[in-house]
Structures are given as structure tokens and as C-alpha cells.
Amino acid sequence: MSPRPVPAGPAAAHRAGPGRPTGPPLADRLHGAWLGRVAGNMLGKPVEQGEVWTRARIDRYLRRAAALPLTDYLPEPTDAADRAALRPEWRACVRGRVHGSCRDDDVDYAILGLHLLETHGFGFSTEQVGDLWLLTLPYRQIFTAERAAYRNLVNGLRPPLTATYDNPCQEWIGALIRADVYGWTCPGAPSRAAGLARRDAVLSHTGNGVYGAMFAAALISAAFTAATVRDALETALGVIPASSRLARTVRRVVTLHEARLPWEETLTTVSAETAGLGWIHTVPNAAVLTAGLLYGDGDFTRTIALTVRGGLDTDSNGATAGSVAGVRAGAEGIPARWKDPLHDTVRSAVSGFDGVRISELAERTLRLATAGP
Structure with missing residues (x-):
């Protein structure tokens, strides 16, 4: 696919924020973000079913295969019951069998966000997202709150009714997984990234569902300039209401980490405190993501491995953790075992993008991030 011209937009985001990107060059960091999102998604995809694949079961699976600590894609299952419980796509996602990425909505939405900004610029409206x-987007390739909003759009409803009518999933994780591109194209400008994510999110979500998108976009934006991941999390907390359940839960994970509780105890504590919300709700998944980032301690492999081992919506959390860790490491800093099997190729249900090169997506993202007024 040949690159499309970038529409006129605001001044370069990386010049507008509180600081300039530091570390690896911006082009390498954006390439790393795309690679990290795809790799993290692939790592978590086989065990994406939180009520079946609990933290304990994931680790038992890894222990049987002598794959703890986890340092590569998931191993092939050694147990017949585990094999039967994995997602149908598992054979294309386990180590030794990865040849390009599987199609997944966690990557589709990143592609769609890029397409949105290329088509409508940074001044896009919520109606244009719809x-x-x-x-x-094919209807059967979207789920939960997005499927409800899609159905409402077809029936003639407009935002914000598309998010609230007959939609029991308004605070689930769907809007958060759509937010990466706003952080990538606004490096060092977290408030601006959060504003873009909010404009997208209100098509399908309310409350903590919208805050999750704003938090993720700001976190990814801040990751370009923050001294540490802990600092990026603090910045991201600043764009959502401090009284929200999302902010209180993320802060709780930060506090437990600072108290030097082991990763397992931190997740056990927060899991008990968020019990009843469900495995696709934004709040408990943000806790798993936050713990993975903090206890990953800046290491790409440890970050995505701990995040996926944390359970719940494993492919979504792995993808977002990979995005943040990829921004920090840059493509050159991501170990070859994660990126080489992807063969620079993404499968996608977004019309016109199936088989697109990851490197091309990164180049197009760079053009948006550095577009002049």
C-alpha cells in the first residue's frame, strides 16, 4: 500500500508538549511502539479469556512447559486440557509458529486510528470516527461496546446516544485499546493525546471506559519524555478525575509497588478489591497493565511477560504494555525473538490494510507526529 499524503494539521506534537522526546530517535521509538503492540498482542492472544485463563492457570501452563520465567512467545501446550481451552488461533501465536501477526481488534483499532488521522486530521469529530x-470495519470483527455502538450507528443514532443506548459494556476496555495512536502522534503532549482519545472514546463508552482511553493515550505520550515509567504513569493519572475508580485503582497499584510488595501479592490484593467488575472491564485490566509496567522495571521482555501473566484481557493488556515498552526501547532495543517472527507484516480486517508492513505503519505515524501547521 502506498503512503497517503498527510492532511494539514497542528504543529508537531513533539514540539508542543512539556518536553522533547529523549533516548532513541523518534522514528525508531514509533517503530518500536508498533512492534511492541503487535508482539504483546500475539503473546497474550492464546490465553485471552479471563474467566478460564486465570493467573494461576497461566503460570501452571508455563510451568508444565518449563517456560517460567516467560522470555518468549507462549510455548505449545503440553496438556490436552490446556490445548482445548486456548483460543482457536493459538497455533499461529506460539513460539516457533509465528509467521507474521494474526488479525486482532487490538491491532485493527491502532490501524484505524492512523487511518482516521490521515483522512480527517487532528480536528476529526466523533461522528467521523463512526x-x-x-x-x-466488518461488524463481526468488533465486540462488546463497539458492537453496540456500531449497531446504534446503523440504526441512525448519533453520539453520545451511540454509547449509552442498549450498551451494557460502556466501561469495558474497548476504548482503551483504541488510544495508542493518539499517544504516538502526540509524543510529549499527554493532555492533547488524552483529548483526542476522549473524542474517539465517547462514540462507544462512558465513565471509566472513557477515562481508560484518556489514561492510555496520555501514558503513551508521556513515555516519550518521562524519565521513568513511574513518571509516565503519574502524568497519565493527571488527565483523569482523581476520584474515579480507575485513578484510585491505578494509584493503589503504584502504592503497593512502592511498598515493595511482590508482583503476585499486588495483583492478588487489587483483584480482591475489584472483584465483580468482570475480566473485560477497564479498571481491573488497568491494574494488571500498571503492575506489568512497574514490575517490568524498564525491561521490554519482563514488562510484556508479567502483563500477560497477570491474566484478564491478556492480548489487550499485552498490546498496550508492548506499546509503552516499545516507545521506551525503540525498535532497535526490542529483542529479535519478539520482532523477527512478525516478518514486518500485519493481518487486518480494516479495509485496505490487510498485509500492510509494520515499518510502513510506523513511517506514516511519524509523518503525522511531525506534521506542520
Whole structure:
């Protein structure tokens, strides 16, 4: 696919924020972000079913295969019951069998966000997000709150009713997984990234569902300039209401980490405190993500491995953790075992993007991030 021209937009985001990106060059960091998102998604995809694949069961599976600590894609299951419980796509996601990425909505939405900004610029409207869904996304490849909003769009409803009518999933994780591109294209400008993510999120979500998208976009944006991941998390907390359940839960994980509780005890504590919300709800998944980032301690492999081992929506959390860790490491800093099997190729249900090169997506993201007024 040949690159499309980038529409006129605001001044370069990386010049507008509180600091300039530091560390690896911006192009390498954006390439790392895309690679990290795809690799983290692939790592978590086989065990994406939180009520079945609990933390204990994931680790038992890894222990049987002598794969703890986890340092590569999931091993092939050694137990017949585990094999039967994995997602149907597992054979294309386990180590030794990865040849390019599987199609997944966690990557589709990153591609769609890029397409949105290329088509409508940074001044896009929520209505234009919905129009692009109808034009480019197959209905059966979207789920939960997005499927409810899609159905509402087809029936003639407009935002914000698309998010609230007959939609029991308004605070689930779907809007959060759509937020990466706003952080990538606003490096060092977390408030601006959060504003873009909010405009997208309100098509399908409310409350903590919207805050999750804002938090993720700001976190990824801040990751370009923050001294540490802990600092990036603090910045991201600043764009959402401090009284929200999302902010209180993320802060709780930060506090337990600072108290030097082991990773397992931190997740056990927060899991008990968020019991009843369900495995696709934004709040408990943000806790798993936050713990993975903090206890990953800046190491790409440890970060995505701990995040996926944390359970719940494993492929979504792995993808977001990979995005943040990829920004920090840059493509050159990601170990070859994660990126080489992807063969620079993404499968996608977004019309016109199936088989697109990861490197091309990164180049197009860079053009948006550095676009002039």
C-alpha cells in the first residue's frame, strides 16, 4: 500500500508538549511502539479469556512447559486440557509458529486510528470516527461496546446516544485499546493525546471506559519524555478525575509497588478489591497493565511477560504494555525473538490494510507526529 499524503494539521506534537522526546530517535521509538503492540498482542492472544485463563492457570501452563520465567512467545501446550481451552488461533501465536501477526481488534483499532488521522486530521469529530467504522470495519470483527455502538450507528443514532443506548459494556476496555495512536502522534503532549482519545472514546463508552482511553493515550505520550515509567504513569493519572475508580485503582497499584510488595501479592490484593467488575472491564485490566509496567522495571521482555501473566484481557493488556515498552526501547532495543517472527507484516480486517508492513505503519505515524501547521 502506498503512503497517503498527510492532511494539514497542528504543529508537531513533539514540539508542543512539556518536553522533547529523549533516548532513541523518534522514528525508531514509533517503530518500536508498533512492534511492541503487535508482539504483546500475539503473546497474550492464546490465553485471552479471563474467566478460564486465570493467573494461576497461566503460570501452571508455563510451568508444565518449563517456560517460567516467560522470555518468549507462549510455548505449545503440553496438556490436552490446556490445548482445548486456548483460543482457536493459538497455533499461529506460539513460539516457533509465528509467521507474521494474526488479525486482532487490538491491532485493527491502532490501524484505524492512523487511518482516521490521515483522512480527517487532528480536528476529526466523533461522528467521523463512526462513519469510518461503518466504511472500513466488518461488524463481526468488533465486540462488546463497539458492537453496540456500531449497531446504534446503523440504526441512525448519533453520539453520545451511540454509547449509552442498549450498551451494557460502556466501561469495558474497548476504548482503551483504541488510544495508542493518539499517544504516538502526540509524543510529549499527554493532555492533547488524552483529548483526542476522549473524542474517539465517547462514540462507544462512558465513565471509566472513557477515562481508560484518556489514561492510555496520555501514558503513551508521556513515555516519550518521562524519565521513568513511574513518571509516565503519574502524568497519565493527571488527565483523569482523581476520584474515579480507575485513578484510585491505578494509584493503589503504584502504592503497593512502592511498598515493595511482590508482583503476585499486588495483583492478588487489587483483584480482591475489584472483584465483580468482570475480566473485560477497564479498571481491573488497568491494574494488571500498571503492575506489568512497574514490575517490568524498564525491561521490554519482563514488562510484556508479567502483563500477560497477570491474566484478564491478556492480548489487550499485552498490546498496550508492548506499546509503552516499545516507545521506551525503540525498535532497535526490542529483542529479535519478539520482532523477527512478525516478518514486518500485519493481518487486518480494516479495509485496505490487510498485509500492510509494520515499518510502513510506523513511517506514516511519524509523518503525522511531525506534521506542520
